[in-house]
Amino acid sequence: MNNKLNEIIRHLDSIGLDELKAYKLLNRIDTKYLCHSENIGQVLEKAHKDFKIQEIGSSRNSSYETLYFDTPELKTYFDHHQGKRIRYKVRFRKYIDTGDVFLEVKKKRNYIRTNKKRSEFAFATCLDDEHYRFMKDCVKLPESKFNEAIWTVFDRITLAGRNHLERVTIDTNLRFRNGSNEVFLPDLSIIEVKREKSISRSPFSAILYDEGIKPRGFSKYIMGNILLDPTIKHNRFKRRIVTVNKICYGTKCYK
Template sequence: MFHNLDSLIHQFSCVSLEEMNNVTLMNRVDTKLVINKTQLNSLLESIINDYEVLKINNNILMSYSSLYFDTKANKFYSDHHNGKNNRIKIRQRKYIESDLCFLEIKQKNGKGFTNKTRIPIKDFEVNLTNSSKEFIAKTTEKDFDLLPSLWNSFNRITLVSLKNKERVTIDLNVNYNINQVKKSFNNIVIIEVKQERFNRKSKIIKSLKTIKQNPFSISKYCIGMISLYNDIKYNVFKNKLLKINKIA
């Protein structure tokens, strides 16, 4: 699988990290979809002339590692589960090939837009530094008592549309762990289309529709929380988890 995938993604035209900065889309609409990894190659073949692929130091398949934070009562997870329109996710993310690490805050408003704010940090902070706490308080205008809630790692391909202001992330080999409990989703691919506003004429959206894959709203954070914690409420996500397992 990886050998064929590697050959295929190297057929795309490449875009550098500096060039991709024009499509950062920090304030955006995110559309998520989930497919089985066996469908990925044919999907990429169908869009090869419509997107460029991000290349950093000769790497296209990037490695990411994230550490999520939540309150002791798992407020951020619960807000998502309970359908709260205005909600927050806080994480540290390391971009392995770039050797960069950021503290990132994603805030979703009632209109479906996601605003992402971040600052560079030296490395993962299991215990948040004062400067990180200050950034979180200033950005969220809240005073949260935060604890590490979830480790997450995955590989990512990033595409940039040649026609629209649009980025696409394709995540493979999604793994979670916390407190020596682990869960892997190696047979699914999570696709996220990031746009200024939802555009159903997007080439990848149209290609996914031809294989009967429609938007599927669930976050990697929530998937991990459901998978690793036995004492959290997840009835709203139950059908979505069943669908993910069926796709896998």
Template sequence: MIRSTGDFDMNLNMARALTSFDATSLDALNEKAAMLERLDNKYIVPVDRLLPALMRFKDLFDVLEISGKRSFVYATEYHDDKDTRSYFDHHQGRRKRCKIRVRTYVDAGFSYLEVKLKDRRNVTVKKRLKLAGCEMGLSNDALTFIDRCHSDIYGAPLNRRLMPVIKMRYARITLVAKEGGERMTIDTNLSFHNHAVERHVAPDHFILETKSARGNGMADRILRGEHLHPTKQCSKYCMGMAALGAVERHNRFLPALRRLRVFDQPLMFREAIEKAA
């Protein structure tokens, strides 16, 4: 998708703002705040509101830097069953729910199978399995891992026939509290696609996700101080399924999609994109 000069200027302003942050390494980030069990808050923020907030973050947070880069491309493929039960479990607000994805860290060239669950405290529990190379589909080892993760939290295996249903791609910036125990991600240039169609989020809008032990960390307090508040029903997976028309019931996710101006962007057909490539 062609980006405008305005998009370039916006990204340049973000890059300039990040130069004022101290850098941290991946090892240091994981030591301070791996956050595999956490409470999350998500915010949809336009760039003109994000840049002032960043100035308040720089004295309290470091930015992840690897090989001189501070923004990293993620490609994610979500798996669900033929009845899209993972989607509808979230749509219906069920406490017991599980999302399964293969996340590829494009810049680093490796992938993880990730299983996200909610425990009895409504805490997000994320379990990961590093994959050997680019696997097509889910291997028997991957399926065994998924069932074990589900059993650990809910007492029974997932026991569903899974298939890839949606892909997405975005750039991520990660901040970690200097004192540890908290992190925040900033996602931009988000796109969703399946075998048929593709949609993009407005390039001047960002999804922020705070991750802390109690869901009320320094990042949340700073954002509240900027009169920014969490956005309800902001699951990327569920928003992507709704944006692509892959599910019939999706009204709960429409407010977040409208805030991201997804429907202001052209609907693109994968066949045309692949022919043009």
């Protein structure tokens, strides 16, 4: 993170973790945006009147580690590739700054509505019977077992609306890895605007619109699979790959 962006972040009003719990929004509508990391400073300067920034201890930029699970036939990946209206992902997420770890099942319906359920566990690379009991309470599971798939590591800025129920995350320094490869995307920022389905207007989305940043679907799990293994079937996501490469490298080709 450059010095200018650090200075902008430092001058935002803060919100503590306990206060932010009111913004969980587990039944919500998510809208994602992609942009070059150089754009983030200007966006945050415009957001300071309507948003506060999460602060944990003295940190306003938190680190996350996520391990995704999938079946041997990659059911969750191909459910997304096939455009199924109901799909889900299974992952362990570790909040590095606090040490908290959750097993999460993130379910999406009708392309826009997201419901996330999670339970606190010790971090694990293999799922046991207790994990599966939790997962079965969330979604209908296939017969195949879930195995370790890919890892992601990233930094996150979290904003919360001052007077409205909206939360925004800005992810940077995204890394993907599996057993054999690693990919680093330092110039890509992923912005996600999260609001309860009852909230019709998003002040942060209005800022992004003014900056010429348009909504674009993006899944870390999907993109990580493709970048780590370009031979995987990915016809449905070719436009997204072009977008990512143009942002990161100024080219339409793989780098």
